[in-house]
Amino acid sequence: MPDVLKTLLLNPPSFENFDGGASSRWPATREIESYWYPVWLTYPAGMIPGSRLLDASPAKVNWQQTVEIAKNYEFLVLFTSTVGFDSDVKLIRKIKEANPSMKIAFVGPHGHIKPDDNQIVLCHHPFPSLLVRAHSPCNCSG
Numbered sequence: 838m839p840d841v842l843k844t845l846l847l848n849p850p851s852f853e854n855f856d857g858g859a860s861s862r863w864p865a866t867r868e869i870e871s872y873w874y875p876v877w878l879t880y881p882a883g884m885i886p887g888s889r890l891l892d893a894s895p896a897k898v899n900w901q902q903t904v905e906i907a908k909n910y911e912f913l914v915l916f917t918s919t920v921g922f923d924s925d926v927k928l929i930r931k932i933k934e935a936n937p938s939m940k941i942a943f944v945g946p947h948g949h950i951k952p953d954d955n956q957i958v959l960c961h962h963p964f965p966s967l968l969v970r971a972h973s974p975c976n977c978s979g
Contacts (some may be wrong), residue, residue, distance in 0.1 A: 842912035844885045848875040849915060849925055850893035850900050878916055900928050907932045907939065916945045
């Protein structure tokens with residue numbers, strides 16, 4: 838069996854008092870709190886031995902706690918969206934400061950919707966290591 842990087846699959850934390858917003862991380866509140874489970878990350882989590890899936894918002898894990906958790910991993914697969922893209926870039930800056938050798942992959946709809954934004958991030962920052970544009974649960978396992 839080939840060596841596998843210790844992998845964290847992350848549905849990142851959102852803003853304070855986020856209530857689930859149908860999984861979009863949209864800045865709206867409702868009377869109830871409900872989250873869609875990130876099935877798009879569960880598939881690779883099930884295929885990558887020893888990986889961890891962190892669904893930060895419903896677990897009440899903030900960005901500081903996320904940075905601490907990420908210190909223990911070699912590879913981060915971060916689900917990003919257009920709505921949360923800027924905060925996700927800020928988060929991975931902090932993660933890279935804490936764990937400079939970590940490899941980071943952005944997955945999610947933003948890579949398809951705004952490929953130019955991703956090119957700017959890839960060209961002008963030391964992260965992410967890669968961007969998954971063909972959204973498939975198997976892309977991060979090979």
